[in-house]
Amino acid sequence: xxxxxxxxxxAPHVQSAKTVETIMRNVVYxxxxxxxxxxxxxxxxALASIAVVTGACxxxxxxxxxxGTQAGRLSDxxxxxxxxxxxxxxxxGFPLWMGAVAGIVAIALGKALFGGIGFNVFxxxxxxxxxVQAAFPTAIATYTPSFLPGRFTEFIPSTLAWPLMxxxxxxxxxxxxxxxxxxxxxxxxxxxxxxxxxxxxxLLTSLxxxxxxxxxxxxxxxxxAYLASRRYMDWRIPLAVLGxxxxxAWLLFAFDPARYPNPFFMLFSGGLILGAVxxxxxxxxxxxxxxxxxxxxxxxxxxxxxxxxxxxxxxxxMYAILxxxxxxxxxxxxxxxxxxxxxxxxxxxxxxxxxxNPGYISREEASAVTPKKRFLPNKPKK
Amino acid sequence: xxTAQYKTWDEFMExxxxxxxxxxxxxxxxxTLAVTVSAINAISMGVATLFVLVCSCGLVSLMRKLTxxxxxxxxxIVIIATFVTAVDYAIQAISLALYDALGAFxxxxxxxxxxxxxxxxxxxxxxxxxxxxxxxGMGVGFTIGLLALGVVREILGxxxxxxxxxxxxxxxxxxxxxxxxxxxxxxxAWLLLFAWWARRRAGxxxxxxxxxx
Numbered sequence: 023x024x025x026x027x028x029x030x031x032x033a034p035h036v037q038s039a040k041t042v043e044t045i046m047r048n049v050v051y052x053x054x055x056x057x058x059x060x061x062x063x064x065x066x067x068a069l070a071s072i073a074v075v076t077g078a079c080x081x082x083x084x085x086x087x088x089x090g091t092q093a094g095r096l097s098d099x100x101x102x103x104x105x106x107x108x109x110x111x112x113x114x115g116f117p118l119w120m121g122a123v124a125g126i127v128a129i130a131l132g133k134a135l136f137g138g139i140g141f142n143v144f145x146x147x148x149x150x151x152x153x154v155q156a157a158f159p160t161a162i163a164t165y166t167p168s169f170l171p172g173r174f175t176e177f178i179p180s181t182l183a184w185p186l187m188x189x190x191x192x193x194x195x196x197x198x199x200x201x202x203x204x205x206x207x208x209x210x211x212x213x214x215x216x217x218x219x220x221x222x223x224x225l226l227t228s229l230x231x232x233x234x235x236x237x238x239x240x241x242x243x244x245x246x247a248y249l250a251s252r253r254y255m256d257w258r259i260p261l262a263v264l265g266x267x268x269x270x271a272w273l274l275f276a277f278d279p280a281r282y283p284n285p286f287f288m289l290f291s292g293g294l295i296l297g298a299v300x301x302x303x304x305x306x307x308x309x310x311x312x313x314x315x316x317x318x319x320x321x322x323x324x325x326x327x328x329x330x331x332x333x334x335x336x337x338x339x340m341y342a343i344l345x346x347x348x349x350x351x352x353x354x355x356x357x358x359x360x361x362x363x364x365x366x367x368x369x370x371x372x373x374x375x376x377x378x379n380p381g382y383i384s385r386e387e388a389s390a391v392t393p394k395k396r397f398l399p400n401k402p403k404k
Numbered sequence: 405x406x407t408a409q410y411k412t413w414d415e416f417m418e419x420x421x422x423x424x425x426x427x428x429x430x431x432x433x434x435x436t437l438a439v440t441v442s443a444i445n446a447i448s449m450g451v452a453t454l455f456v457l458v459c460s461c462g463l464v465s466l467m468r469k470l471t472x473x474x475x476x477x478x479x480x481i482v483i484i485a486t487f488v489t490a491v492d493y494a495i496q497a498i499s500l501a502l503y504d505a506l507g508a509f510x511x512x513x514x515x516x517x518x519x520x521x522x523x524x525x526x527x528x529x530x531x532x533x534x535x536x537x538x539x540x541g542m543g544v545g546f547t548i549g550l551l552a553l554g555v556v557r558e559i560l561g562x563x564x565x566x567x568x569x570x571x572x573x574x575x576x577x578x579x580x581x582x583x584x585x586x587x588x589x590x591x592x593a594w595l596l597l598f599a600w601w602a603r604r605r606a607g608x609x610x611x612x613x614x615x616x617x
Contacts, residue, residue, distance in 0.1 A: 117576075120576075131589075153580065156579060156580040156583065156585060157578040157579055157580040157581070158576065158578070158579070159579060161576075183576075184574075186563070186571055186575060186576060187571070187574040187575060187576055188574050188575070188576045189576070
């Protein structure tokens with residue numbers, strides 16, 4: 023007689039077709055329009071920067087996967103995302119060799135050291151950016167205006183610096199183009215150091231010429247909406263980041279409009295939208311509990327505005343996200359959802375007890391009587 | 405090579421390689437991270453520590469039978485502090501620039517745990533000659549460790565090695581390398597390299613097979 027087979031498995035029992043690879047591939051798809059727009063803004067320098075940074079990330083990932091010191095596969099697209107995001111946060115004329123350093127550090131220090139995909143504590147792209155920010159503070163603050171004539175035929179001179187050498191100064195190059203009135207400072211730097219506030223609608227589309235801005239926030243929001251609608255990204259985090267940043271900026275603006283810029287400028291300038299949609303939502307480094315996501319996002323938004331207003335730096339998204347990454351295990355711990363059956367106050371209900379009746383247990387015995395129907399003690403009294 | 409010579413050499417190499425204070429024991433991290441922004445600083449710090457280490461271990465070993473057990477730490481500290489004061493004045497007399505670069509870390513050799521550790525663990529139990537040989541090995545190992553950090557940080561942070569420019573005038577310095585994070589990164593990279601090499605020599609795989617449940 024054959025024994026019936028009982029298959030014993032651990033959770034999860036419900037499986038879906040969504041794998042890590044699918045999610046990552048879709049994130050890459052959604053990043054492609056943003057990258058294309060970035061190339062349209064800054065020409066072949068931006069294209070070379072994206073290619074070199076992503077290539078450096080992929081080669082580093084391949085090295086660590088091959089030597090067996092890191093989990094994951096090269097084909098899971100996570101290194102591509104890191105590379106693309108890192109390239110988008112760097113200035114378009116960033117020297118290619120520095121971009122390669124950033125890519126290598128991002129994967130090696132930000133990901134491989136922790137054990138590969140899913141084990142990293144900090145967002146790898148931001149680790150790479152923080153490293154080059156500390157190593158090359160001048161180069162990373164040097165922006166050139168967008169939509170320059172001839173951007174598809176000519177590199178920004180600083181792009182092609184020799185490895186380990188100081189990049190060429192872009193000022194003389196801009197002067198030759200008769201564009202010297204347009205200083206290559208980001209809108210945030212202009213606000214911080216010169217007190218000039220750019221229009222929010224110009225910032226939103228990034229289409230008005232000769233501004234030193236990243237890809238259009240509107241486009242990023244659209245691509246993020248696609249990801250959120252396909253459930254490849256949780257909508258709570260970007261909403262919490264932007265909401266908290268807007269609320270903080272609006273409170274300060276209401277308090278002293280002369281000193282603080284309007285909240286729309288805060289929202290659409292710098293890397294806040296890109297950070298909120300693509301960096302803060304990194305699955306390995308953000309909390310999984312729904313309540314925790316709100317707390318985590320709110321922390322990022324608040325820290326961003328505080329760093330922008332009260333520190334020496336014009337931009338604070340990167341450090342805000344890295345700090346929140348570090349806090350995310352703690353946030354997860356204190357925002358555990360209430361288990362099913364427990365009250366809101368996390369106490370077992372006092373009267374919801376189920377008396378243990380021998381009648382229930384040994385009903386099969388010959389002498390056992392079927393117990394009378396019992397009601398729970400907390401049944402409303404007549 | 406007879407047995408006695410071999411033992412002496414072994415005693416010396418103990419500190420230089422097998423029990424290297426920086427890379428194996430991970431002791432004396434304060435000067436290791438703080439003063440290694442250039443190779444010259446690293447060597448000076450290493451040699452100063454070497455001198456204090458050898459002299460104080462010799463003296464501790466000579467006095468090991470006179471020292472009451474209850475006050476031995478105080479005795480060690482007094483002995484070490486004496487030599488540190490001598491080194492402090494000597495460096496100030498030889499090069500004021502170096503003295504300024506090393507700053508408080510020369511005086512802080514007193515509390516360097518390598519020295520107190522050697523005095524307590526080795527010199528207090530052995531005759532003067534083996535104690536000094538062991539201390540010299542530790543000092544040389546410490547100097548090698550500092551130099552390994554200093555060379556990398558100077559090349560990347562300033563483009564020079566022992567003050568000689570390597571890449572010409574157009575070199576882009578990596579600011580982070582002369583800041584404290586650079587010290588941590590370079591130390592971590594060296595530790596990683598030595599750990600990897602040690603595992604490789606022992607014939608172990610680079611990583612234990614992890615069971616992902």
